[in-house]
Amino acid sequence: MDPQETLPLDPEALIGLWEFLLAEGELLWRQAMRPWTTYQIGIILAVFLLAWGLRALIRPRYSDWLRSRENWPKWRLRIGLIVQRRMRMILFVAMIWAAYLVMKELTWSYRSLLLRVVANLSTAWLFIAFATRLIANPALGVVVRYGAWTWATLSILGWTDEAENTLESIAITMGETRLSMWLIIKAVVIMAVLLAMARLMAGASAASIRRNTAISPSMQVLAVKVLQVILFGSAFFIALKSVGVDLTGLAVLSGAIGVGLGFGLQKVVSNLVSGIIILLDKSIKPGDVISLGETFGWIESLGARYVSVVTRDGREYLIPNEDLITGQVVNWSHSNDFVRLDIHFGTSYQDDPHEVRRIAIAAAQSVNRVLSHKPPVCHIIGFGDSSVDYVLRFWITDPTGGLTNIRGNVYLALWDAFQANDISIPFPQREVRVLKDADPAAPVMD
Structure with a gap:
């Protein structure tokens, strides 16, 4: 030998x-x-x-x-x-x-x-x-x-x-x-040189793409990711080819590995494909305000596998891309930033409903974030057991500023306006009477 x-x-x-x-x-x-x-x-x-x-x-x-x-x-x-x-x-x-x-x-x-x-x-x-x-x-x-x-x-x-x-x-x-030591070195x-060059080119190109306002945010993310994959993939294969590695066998091996990974990583592949679909159809983009189940917040970033959603309390949820494709998502700022909010309240039967509506609309208009060119409206929606029921509807354009806080401000403005105009907000009352022939320990409620 x-x-x-x-x-x-x-x-x-x-x-x-x-x-x-x-x-x-x-x-x-x-x-x-x-x-x-x-x-x-x-x-x-x-x-x-x-x-x-x-x-x-x-x-x-x-x-x-x-x-x-x-x-x-x-x-x-x-x-x-x-x-x-x-x-x-x-x-x-x-x-x-x-x-x-x-x-x-x-x-x-x-x-x-x-x-x-x-x-x-x-x-x-x-x-x-x-x-x-x-x-x-x-x-x-x-x-x-x-x-x-x-x-x-x-x-x-x-x-x-x-x-x-x-x-x-x-x-x-x-x-x-x-396989010699010289070949490995x-x-x-x-x-290392090609990856460093690819990193520099990717960083410069990504900065140029992000500065282009003609490209939507979702397409910017997609373009940056595609560019990174092309540059780093090219650097890897060029390095292997330059040292004499036969890429034909590598292609066959990659195909076999890809088939195995396709069966074992179905969820991962599904999230990757869903992420590409989200970027292409522009259904959501960084900065959008969405609701998904109990999660409400704005999109911080779009990833290859998940979407980062930050809520008002500072929590960051990593939602898989597949859930955004197959689930029902409320995008508060998809086509425009206009959001309509409803507030329900009731007043006493002794109060003039025309006056109540006028005061409610004026109170809503006094809140800063409520739009004036899309004025609030107030309607009677029913006669309740102890109150006349109303709905107050108003518009905002900054859902990223929060929804609960603007509702609270409008409720507070309603409270101040009703107090200033002697309009009462009734609440259910119950009267308890004790019958003579009944057991005192068992009162009857009417």
Whole structure:
């Protein structure tokens, strides 16, 4: 059996790497023993200490200046904070390049070789530190940062071929598929870069879509979600294709998995499809006021699986999309914001009903949120046992402000108006009489 098929590590590659490291180490030691190398090391240490001291002097003043920039946008403030944290490295890079250029003009080029290598390494490290700040996931950012630093160091020192051969020798063979460490690292790096680019493009495009007032809120949500799926899906498949993964087998596997998930996750798929239907037919959108069963509130956000509804008491209900499609939903602000509310009350038979209606309408019109261009109306709806029954109807345009509070304000206005005009609000009364021949312990109620 071929040892290459059983061992995950190629011994010959390790021997070659060891010989290469010994040769490079011997070369570096000979270089370090030269006088000009010692001078360059001293210059590098002096520049580092100078950068440290300048940072201690500049950073407090820079921090005070940055705090005074209150009107700056967030992205500019974020860059300012990154500069503050990397100030020592920025100063070191600027001064080491200046030292290299001066040494290059004053002496032979080989006498400034170490300065050039350190300048290139520090510049690469500084650029990578800034670039990896774009990655939102902290763990992924650390992996990409140190991975990029390692690769930049190998590239500047000219050790990329040896490192690639060593990583390629660390592999596992499964049938016709050979999975090496180099392939895994390349796939992770490419995928991280593409996902970061996709995230930036998705964020910028989403902000542009949300600023477009010609697109309805529901269509904005749908467009943003479709764009995110396309960008992140494309980044994933491009990364796999770039490292040589055969997507044909992946497509077959995805189809088989999809069939299994279709049977096992019917509710989840139903909610996903229902969410797309809600976004397309625009039946509800963020900001609408809805009632579903005992839940009354306004829509905070539309999700792929559920709709977030916030009630007046601060509770946030996550209602599955399927319930909004199959259930009866009252959308108080679907086609317009006009909402009519009814208030029932009764007055004494001794009060003039014409006067009662006039006073009730005037009381409702005195409340701020009641519309004046759609004036309230008051009607008699029946003659009760102890009162004449009325209904007072009025319109509002801000159901998000609450319904119970506006009803309470109108009731309070009615109470004040009836008290001012001597209109009584009767209530049922009962008279208890005790019959002579009956048991005193068993009163009869009429």
